[in-house]
Amino acid sequence: MNGVHDMGGMHGMGPVVHEKDEPVFHEEWEGRVYALTRLVRVGRGRWNIDAGRYEIERIPPAEYLRMSYYERWLVRLPIQVVKMGLVTQAEIDSGAPAPGSAKATPQLTAAMVPAMIERRVSTRREVRVRATFKSGQRVRARNIHPSGHTRLPRYARGKLGTVAEDRGVYVFPDTNAEFLGEKPQHLYSVRFTARELWGERASSRDSVYLDLWDDYLERV
Amino acid sequence: MANDKKRPVGRRGFLKDAAATAAAAFVAEPSAAHGHTHHDHDHDHQHQAVPSDVALRVKALESLLVEKGLIDRAALDAVVDSYETKIGPRNGARVVARAWVDAAYRKRLLADPTAAIAELGYTGGQGEDMVVLENSPKIHNLVVCTLCSCYPWPVLGLPPVWYKSAPYRSRAVIDPRGVLREFGLDLPEDVEVRVWDSTAEVRYLVLPERPAGTDHLSEEALAALVTRDSMIGVTKVSPQTGGRA
Numbered sequence: 001m002n003g004v005h006d007m008g009g010m011h012g013m014g015p016v017v018h019e020k021d022e023p024v025f026h027e028e029w030e031g032r033v034y035a036l037t038r039l040v041r042v043g044r045g046r047w048n049i050d051a052g053r054y055e056i057e058r059i060p061p062a063e064y065l066r067m068s069y070y071e072r073w074l075v076r077l078p079i080q081v082v083k084m085g086l087v088t089q090a091e092i093d094s095g096a097p098a099p100g101s102a103k104a105t106p107q108l109t110a111a112m113v114p115a116m117i118e119r120r121v122s123t124r125r126e127v128r129v130r131a132t133f134k135s136g137q138r139v140r141a142r143n144i145h146p147s148g149h150t151r152l153p154r155y156a157r158g159k160l161g162t163v164a165e166d167r168g169v170y171v172f173p174d175t176n177a178e179f180l181g182e183k184p185q186h187l188y189s190v191r192f193t194a195r196e197l198w199g200e201r202a203s204s205r206d207s208v209y210l211d212l213w214d215d216y217l218e219r220v
Numbered sequence: 221m222a223n224d225k226k227r228p229v230g231r232r233g234f235l236k237d238a239a240a241t242a243a244a245a246f247v248a249e250p251s252a253a254h255g256h257t258h259h260d261h262d263h264d265h266q267h268q269a270v271p272s273d274v275a276l277r278v279k280a281l282e283s284l285l286v287e288k289g290l291i292d293r294a295a296l297d298a299v300v301d302s303y304e305t306k307i308g309p310r311n312g313a314r315v316v317a318r319a320w321v322d323a324a325y326r327k328r329l330l331a332d333p334t335a336a337i338a339e340l341g342y343t344g345g346q347g348e349d350m351v352v353l354e355n356s357p358k359i360h361n362l363v364v365c366t367l368c369s370c371y372p373w374p375v376l377g378l379p380p381v382w383y384k385s386a387p388y389r390s391r392a393v394i395d396p397r398g399v400l401r402e403f404g405l406d407l408p409e410d411v412e413v414r415v416w417d418s419t420a421e422v423r424y425l426v427l428p429e430r431p432a433g434t435d436h437l438s439e440e441a442l443a444a445l446v447t448r449d450s451m452i453g454v455t456k457v458s459p460q461t462g463g464r465a
Contacts, residue, residue, distance in 0.1 A: 008366030
């Protein structure tokens with residue numbers, strides 16, 4: 001979706017403010033939101049990383065810009081647990097389990113946390129899918145404007161680039177975000193010159209690399 | 221949160237009710253639920269005042285999930301503790317220092333980064349498929365995620381606020397040299413700047429240049445020089461940097 005989250009190249013956001021000796025979490029609640037979001041993924045309920053990003057992207061733009069990072073996570077969490085079927089909207093509204101509802105047993109104890117954190121859950125898929133492009137090939141990022149989730153930023157659409165590397169086959173976010181299938185396909189590192197993206201005033205040496213799926217690219 | 225159980229029941233009940241009301245309002249109508257008054261849009265979008273009811277809303281959600289038997293509070297504490305005390309940029313610094321002192325490791329790190337990083341024990345979420353970008357006198361790499369805030373958690377921990385902020389995400393791709401200057405790094409024109417926008421599940425770690433005059437330093441002393449920011453690519457490592465961001 002052409003949302004405000006797709007910020008690459010926007011102006012007017014101000015200087016980058018660097019905080020010295022920044023804590024991992026500025027408030028206790030930030031750590032709780034982070035940990036809750038990690039832990040509700042363990043066990044029952046359908047969810048994936050793309051669905052999670054899509055929820056954040058659908059926060060109304062003015063709200064999105066005003067909120068801190070973990071406030072956005074907090075908006076997502078109740079929506080997520082309801083969609084996962086872990087909790088009902090009525091329970092969110094009342095703040096208490098529905099009368100007579102069964103109490104589950106937590107899937108993950110503290111002792112299991114280190115293993116959970118270290119577990120490698122890649123979205124790379126070891127399946128044979130034909131690669132449309134190869135390293136060194138000129139490609140164009142499609143001029144498409146999906147209204148759903150996509151990982152093709154606006155600033156690259158319609159631009160010419162060069163495939164720097166085929167990274168292998170990965171889950172396709174656009175369909176995965178809406179549980180329409182993983183549609184695994186080749187992912188490429190694509191190099192765009194700064195001038196192609198930003199015009200003649202950009203440095204002739206500089207470039208931006210994006211990781212783009214087959215479906216985002218077309219032949220030149 | 222761990223103190224909840226010690227609180228008198230009445231106090232806890234009150235908190236829970238207040239929080240539940242706030243949570244309900246929040247879910248039903250996010251735009252109306254924020255009582256914040258401190259707008260500071262002129263210079264700084266990432267330090268907005270947090271609505272005072274946020275902590276209560278989180279507490280309400282946590283209580284509900286715990287009461288449903290979905291979440292173990294001690295597991296929550298363990299996750300928070302892991303990212304506050306164990307998983308952070310010191311991990312990445314050890315990877316970098318090893319690469320500086322051990323040519324064979326450096327080679328493996330560039331050829332199969334995920335496996336080479338795992339050799340030092342760093343694996344897991346948001347580091348499943350790593351790519352290492354080697355800086356040189358002529359090439360400077362810079363990492364951003366314009367669409368959200370993708371970041372290599374196992375080696376760098378959770379990202380700093382500036383990395384997740386609108387200014388960095390919007391500007392790193394269109395004005396990388398300007399952003400670098402704000403970090404105190406003024407690159408000569410003949411250095412090529414490569415910006416890496418983390419649009420997929422590949423996560424990037426910059427391998428900064430080893431600073432001159434550090435030949436005598438041990439691997440451990442070198443690791444202490446490597447900063448988080450140098451591994452994102454917004455600064456270089458200096459022989460005097462020493463351990464902070």
